[in-house]
Amino acid sequence: MKIAFCGKGGVGKSTIAALLCAGLREEGYQVLAIDADPSPHLGRLLGFEDSEKLTPLSEMRDLLAERAQKQGPYYTLNPRIEDLPERFMLTRDGLRLMVLGAIREAGGGCACPEQTVLRRLLSHLILTAREAVVVDMEAGVEHFGRATVVPMDFILVVTQPYRGSLETARQILRLARELRMERVFVVGNAVRNEEDEAFIAESLGVKPVISFPEDEEVLRAERQGRSLLEVRGPCRERARELVRYLKTHGA
Ligand SMILES: Nc1ncnc2c1ncn2[C@@H]1O[C@H](COP(=O)(O)OP(=O)(O)O)[C@@H](O)[C@H]1O
Numbered sequence: 434m435k436i437a438f439c440g441k442g443g444v445g446k447s448t449i450a451a452l453l454c455a456g457l458r459e460e461g462y463q464v465l466a467i468d469a470d471p472s473p474h475l476g477r478l479l480g481f482e483d484s485e486k487l488t489p490l491s492e493m494r495d496l497l498a499e500r501a502q503k504q505g506p507y508y509t510l511n512p513r514i515e516d517l518p519e520r521f522m523l524t525r526d527g528l529r530l531m532v533l534g535a536i537r538e539a540g541g542g543c544a545c546p547e548q549t550v551l552r553r554l555l556s557h558l559i560l561t562a563r564e565a566v567v568v569d570m571e572a573g574v575e576h577f578g579r580a581t582v583v584p585m586d587f588i589l590v591v592t593q594p595y596r597g598s599l600e601t602a603r604q605i606l607r608l609a610r611e612l613r614m615e616r617v618f619v620v621g622n623a624v625r626n627e628e629d630e631a632f633i634a635e636s637l638g639v640k641p642v643i644s645f646p647e648d649e650e651v652l653r654a655e656r657q658g659r660s661l662l663e664v665r666g667p668c669r670e671r672a673r674e675l676v677r678y679l680k681t682h683g684a
Pocket residue numbers: 440441442443444445446447448449572622623645646647648649651652655668
């Protein structure tokens with residue numbers, strides 16, 4: 434399954450993406466995590482200490498162009514995860530990490546080429562039933578404009594129970610509808626009680642499929658720079674539930 438995390442900056446996309454990777458691993462999935470945030474830190478949350486040395490996926494563009502020249506207009510990216518070039522990937526304990534990267538000029542510039550590489554990669558990858566790709570998207574809605582999300586099986590829209598993040602979530606839900614995406618689910622974060630949960634449901638017109646609480650363990654791990662893969666506690670439990678939910682609501 435291919436899963437993308439979207440939402441406003443700071444709502445907990447990377448945190449929940451990392452926790453989901455942990456949950457998927459536990460269920461026996463081989464996981465490819467892709468950090469598509471221009472200021473990447475998913476690698477750190479997953480305990481990869483050398484992730485800044487990784488060749489960003491955006492540089493695959495040259496590789497793709499090279500192959501296209503040699504082999505005609507349809508570039509032949511091998512569609513299996515294990516065939517992706519090693520230099521774009523870090524691997525540890527059944528978990529792989531790729532970083533999209535985005536070099537933008539100050540005062541504007543465009544992430545279009547990066548989004549194109551990512552979209553092509555995502556739509557080409559053929560996964561077995563025991564493989565999962567988890568993409569931590571850039572905050573906001575640019576990847577909807579570029580239709581980067583279209584190859585995904587699941588869009589998880591993370592929101593907290595406050596207006597700013599709900600506004601972004603609403604925008605994402607609308608754009609996803611326009612793209613006719615089917616499995617678009619709201620995930621609550623920092624949800625304290627039923628009132629918070631109800632506020633999200635009322636604001637968006639749909640209930641969160643899972644809500645994550647504020648979690649001391651997550652907070653502590655972040656402060657100490659520890660991997661979220663090791664975190665136990667309520668958020669990890671919710672991540673497990675989220676895996677079960679996705680498994681039963683797939684295509
Ligand atoms: N459920 C949670 N409990 C405790 N802290 C959290 C939780 N979710 C996110 N955080 C913290 O909030 C901050 C922002 O989360 P992050 O995942 O980086 O957001 P985003 O990727 O959406 O920008 C981080 O410091 C993270 O540790």
